[in-house]
Amino acid sequence: MSGLAYTTGDVDGIFRGGPNTYTRDLQWKTFLPAAMTMDGWAPSDKQPWRYGEPYTSINRKYLLLRERLLPYAYTFAAEAHRTGVGATRPLALEYPKDPQAWKAGQEFLSGTDFLVAPVTADASSRDGIYLPKGTWTDYWTGRTYQGPVTLDHYKAPLDTLPLFVRAGAVVPMWPKGTTSWQTRDKSRLSLDVYPQGHSSFTAYEDDGATRQFEKGSYATQTYTVDAPKAGRGDVRVRIDAPKGSYSGMPNARAYELTVHTGSRPKAVLVNGKAAPWSYADGVVSVSAPGPSTVTLRDASAVGGLHPEDAAVEASIGTEPVVAPGGAVDVPVAVKGHAPSAKVTLDAPTGWTVTPRGAGSFHVQAPANATPQAYDLTANVTYVAHGTTYTVRARGQVHVPYASLAAAYNNVGVTDDSNTKPGDFDGYKRSFSNQALAAAGITPGGQVKALGATFTWPTGVGIPDNVRPNRQTVPLTGTGSALAILGSGAGPDLGGVTLHYADGTSERRYFGFPHWGSASGLGATQVVKLPYRNNQAGKDNTAVYLFANEVPLAAGKKLVAVTLPTTTSTHVFSLALK
Structure with a gap:
């Protein structure tokens, strides 16, 4: 709204961050006109491959999509140059008469055609995504929403x-x-088409390297679509000849069309003649020279004749916890019109999956399974109105550590006589064992806060806290709340998963402020220490230890806890109250 067309932000910020926050941040920033992966004052480099798999592959997926979308994005760059209206747009700019568009937060339009709703929490789902008037297609699944x-x-x-x-x-x-x-191969271009009624797009190109466009050295090309607004009918895509020229402009170009009709056409014609084509998952693929007209006979608008056929959803009902060599039942639920659905469940190599019937599977872990979260994928295949559909759902099964102490992966406390091992904050600084002892907190001792009794770690100068990255640890008992003792290398809010004895689980959120801040994120200050340690010795900066809590489901027995992925958070101890 400011008129600054290239507003952007460093991917994962310029300070700390971690694999999950980096991946989530890069996803949505690939849809900004400018994207920057920078190290700044971070303790380590921040390239897209630094965290390994699965993060590298996910980051690659979005960066490659960004490269493919450059013809679309460059068109809006040219529009910003002409009009001052940037590609990144609040919903209200395109839907000014919609009161909800003015209220929509945590989402934006990229150009006129993409709606981006970033996931900004440690979660595997997103609430509150507002889609304005019209038909919208999920880019990944092809499902349409009105x-x-x-x-x-x-x-x-x-x-x-x-x-x-x-x-x-x-x-x-x-x-x-x-x-x-x-x-790139400039002699080919893909057109991804979502037909409904009459629409068009005029693309802009120039040499991409000089300012010769200011002297008229550029080209535009219009693509026009005529399709039914609803129901069955022909879909026509007209590719006009380019207007204008620029240095390096291809003499001819082939076009690869993907037309999201949702319905198999009776025939596909290119310039009135039958042409090779294919149809899969509601999408017609066909190639054409330019300029030309591609006609899909007796097809339909995006979403097809029966949008409800593709509106089936599958879900894995729990996030179970299983010990190495143990087994657990995993339910798969199917919602929507899915006649004669076949349901299967995929687990990692070495795991055994046995169908139990009625959408339930017996999943056994290998005896050598290491503590971590393992991915499960449910596949639901069904036939509706002669078309085969497959929907998938993903979930996780957790192999826990033997204890919270077994998951310790960070040295947060050092003795004043040997500060070298400490690195609580990524800058080689740590809590002082002597300062903690002066405040009544000693190795293996008890710490009382929020009505709970914690056990302080026994070691000094060795791993004594968890930097969370979805580690699951056992914690058995009942109570009104789970209490967490720790602090933050940066203010951070994350989701902790509570696993109950009845097989259910729920996500709750907590946070700790920066250890140099006195309060924040609903945490309770446990103790203030007058100094901290760094590699050279004492650092006369006050630091704080905090406690926070999340409620437990009434009447249920807790068996395990999965920590969040907020690597700025540090957890020293857990307790029930």
Whole structure:
């Protein structure tokens, strides 16, 4: 709204961060006109491959998508140059008469056709996604939604950015396989089409390297779509000849169309003649020279004749905890019209899955399973109105550590006589064992806060806290709340998963402020220490230890806790109250 067309932000910030926050941040910033991965004052480099798998592959997926979308994005860059209206737009700019569009937060439009709803919490789902009037297609699944509507519980595991495309969109893209602007095949272009009624898109191109466009050295090209607004009918895509020229402009170009009709056409014609084509998952794929007209005979608008057929949802009902060599039953639920659905469940190599019937599976872990979260994928295949559909749901099963102490992965407390091992904050600083003792906190001793009794770690100068990254630890008992003792290397809020004896689980959120701050994020100050340690010795900066809590489900027995992925958070101890 400011008129600054290239507003952006460093991916994962310039200070700390971690693999999950980096991946989530990069996802949505790939849809900004400028994206920057910078180290700044971070304790380590911040390239997209630094955290290894699965993060590297997820980051690659979005960076490659960004490269392919450059023809679309460059068109809006040219528009920003002409008009001052940037590509990144609040919903209210395109839907000014919609009161909800003025209230919509945590989402934006990229150009006119993409709606981006970032996941900004440690969660695998997203609530409150508002889709304005019109038809919107989930970019990943092809499911259509009729706006205005607000989506809650949208499934968004770590590799999924909630991303929707406006019906009527014609999105020019570099062809599949493009890895960079410099090596792209300029003789081919992909058109990703979402037909509904009459629509068009005029793409802009220039040499991409000079300012010769100021002298008229550029080209535009219009793609026009005529399709039914609803129901069955022909879909026509007209590719006009380019207007204008620029240095390096290809003499001819082939076009690869993906047309999201949701219905198999009776025939596909290119310039009135039958052409090779394919149909899968509601999408017609066909190639054409330019200029030309592509006609899908007796097809339909995006979403197909029966949008409800593709509106089936699957879910894995729990996040179970299983010991190495142990087994657990995992339910898979199916919602919507899915006649004669076949349900299967995929588990990691070495795990055994046995169907139990009625959407339940017996899942056994290998005896050598290491403590971590393992991915499960449910596959639901069904046939509706002659079309085969497959929907998938993802979940996790957790192999716990033997104890919280077994998961310790950070040295947060050092003796004043040997400060070298400490690195609580990424800058080699740590709590002082002597300062803690002066405040009544000693190795193996008890700490009381929030009505709970914690046990302080026994070691000094060795790992004594967990920097969370979805570690699961056992904690058995009942009570009104789970209490957490710790502090933050930066203010951070994360989701802790509570696993109950009846097989259910729930996510609750807590946070700790920065250890140099006196309060924040609903945490209770346990103790203030007058100094901390650094590599050279004492650092006369006051630091704090905090406690926070999350409520437990009434009447249920807790068996385990999965910590969040907020690597700025440090957990020293857990207790029930």
